[in-house]
Amino acid sequence: xxxxxxxxxATLPPFEEYTEMLKPIWESAWLTNMGQFHEExxxxxxxxxxxxxxxxxxxxxxxxxxxxxxxxxxxxVITTPFTFASTAHAIVRNGxxxxxCDIRPDDYTLDETKIEERITDRTCAILPVHVYGNICQVExxxxxxxxxxxKVIYDAAHAFGEEKDGIGVGNFGDASMFSFHATKVFxxxxxxxxxxRETWLEDRLYKLKNFGIMGEESVEYVGGNGKMNxxxxxxxxxxxxxxxxxxxxxxxxxxxxxxxxxxxxxxRLGTVDPAVSYNYAYMPVVLDGFRMERDQLYAFLKEHGIxxxxxxYPCVNAYECYQDRYDPDETPVARDISKxxxxxxxxxxxxxETVDYICDLILGTAGQAASVExxxxxx
Numbered sequence: 001x002x003x004x005x006x007x008x009x010a011t012l013p014p015f016e017e018y019t020e021m022l023k024p025i026w027e028s029a030w031l032t033n034m035g036q037f038h039e040e041x042x043x044x045x046x047x048x049x050x051x052x053x054x055x056x057x058x059x060x061x062x063x064x065x066x067x068x069x070x071x072x073x074x075x076x077v078i079t080t081p082f083t084f085a086s087t088a089h090a091i092v093r094n095g096x097x098x099x100x101c102d103i104r105p106d107d108y109t110l111d112e113t114k115i116e117e118r119i120t121d122r123t124c125a126i127l128p129v130h131v132y133g134n135i136c137q138v139e140x141x142x143x144x145x146x147x148x149x150x151k152v153i154y155d156a157a158h159a160f161g162e163e164k165d166g167i168g169v170g171n172f173g174d175a176s177m178f179s180f181h182a183t184k185v186f187x188x189x190x191x192x193x194x195x196x197r198e199t200w201l202e203d204r205l206y207k208l209k210n211f212g213i214m215g216e217e218s219v220e221y222v223g224g225n226g227k228m229n230x231x232x233x234x235x236x237x238x239x240x241x242x243x244x245x246x247x248x249x250x251x252x253x254x255x256x257x258x259x260x261x262x263x264x265x266x267x268r269l270g271t272v273d274p275a276v277s278y279n280y281a282y283m284p285v286v287l288d289g290f291r292m293e294r295d296q297l298y299a300f301l302k303e304h305g306i307x308x309x310x311x312x313y314p315c316v317n318a319y320e321c322y323q324d325r326y327d328p329d330e331t332p333v334a335r336d337i338s339k340x341x342x343x344x345x346x347x348x349x350x351x352x353e354t355v356d357y358i359c360d361l362i363l364g365t366a367g368q369a370a371s372v373e374x375x376x377x378x379x
Contacts, residue, residue: 005354007309009347010182011246013238021234030230033210037233041188044240049161049178050168051195055205056233060157060179060192062226064090066208067175067194068125070201071151075122080110081315081326082334083129087155088316091127099123100317102331106271107134108284111333115144125151130159130169132282132343135273138164138172145173153177156195160186161243163277170195180236185250185279186243188236191228249348250280256352257283257344260359266290267362268340283344284311285362286337294340297362306358311343 012018025031038056046054057063068077068090077091081100091098101118104111110128126145128136136154145152152173160178162169170176180191194205204221207214212221261267268286272278287294294310301308315338317326328335344358 004305004307005345006307007343007345008183011348013242018238025230032227032229035230037230038228041233041236049170051170053196053202055194056228057192057209057226058228059190060177061086063192063194064177065093066226067153067177068094070204070208073124075124077125077127078115078118079127080129081317081331082108082312087129100331103334105333109134109136112137112140119148125153127153129155132284133158133278135164135169135276158281161279165275185281186239188232191232246348247279253346253350253355254280254283256355283346284341287340294342298342301361304361308342308344313338
């Protein structure tokens with residue numbers, strides 16, 4: 001029986017390399033609370049990401065939730081409905097109100113031309129999302145924020161390691177959250193980080209991720225447990241050594257997809273910004289006038305052992321938990337993109353032959369592809 005081709009697969013270092021990292025953890029019995037590997041990973045990531053300040057967290061969601069808390073915000077936060085659930089949930093769990101703004105049709109990031117019409121006297125911040133590694137219109141968003149006295153906190157879960165015009169993406173806005181989940185370009189099994197420029201945030205974030213504890217007998221903040229443990233940090237240090245090689249492999253796969261699917265009727269691949277150094281985290285396609293509806297093609301691919309993902313569908317403002325509070329029709333671009341989008345399988349060791357087979361299925365040449373299916377699908 002053929003092994004299914006999933007939309008992604010966790011990138012792991014050589015087994016022996018990771019297990020060798022575990023020996024000093026066993027010897028010290030220091031498993032968490034900002035140990036040796038935690039501090040080493042933190043410094044290496046600051047250098048890699050070209051950021052001044054960085055705090056590590058147990059996962060990306062806790063990183064975002066505590067980053068928002070660190071600013072002591074009250075009122076409304078303008079954000080995008082075309083994102084993962086975590087983005088809006090982090091706002092709501094801080095007692096704030098998400099205000100959904102539509103997205104750009106070319107790169108799916110927050111439409112900066114529609115932000116100001118969403119600003120009220122209760123607006124305290126903008127929370128844009130770098131989608132699929134597409135970096136937001138950071139300069140224009142910052143101009144709007146400065147004009148209205150708003151904070152800018154980026155959800156940069158998809159943009160680890162990227163730069164725009166040579167500037168690390170974590171330098172934009174007041175803070176940026178990164179996810180190191182198992183499925184990301186860089187993973188620490190679970191994990192995340194917040195990058196920032198203001199030095200006061202280092203102390204605040206450190207204390208918020210450790211229950212708000214200030215000292216042995218002092219707890220000043222209502223914090224949480226957001227600490228990254230040593231096993232996560234060790235995985236991160238191992239994966240960091242192989243990051244460039246893995247991104248290069250991803251780039252090769254994305255280029256093959258774009259060569260095969262680019263310019264085909266009914267398939268939109270999105271724009272590429274020459275100013276951005278991409279991490280090639282995702283391979284989204286949007287079906288618009290294609291010979292199949294998105295859900296039909298999704299089911300067809302699954303029948304042939306290919307498991308893409310409807311990412312992001314539905315839009316956050318269509319979630320059941322926000323029912324009767326928001327209307328997805330108020331963000332029509334995001335609504336329509338969500339109904340047509342699908343991310344295709346992408347991970348460093350995905351064979352190009354399998355990419356070709358997937359493209360053959362999509363383009364309707366499955367008859368030719370079927371004869372080579374036995375050899376191309378992973379076993």
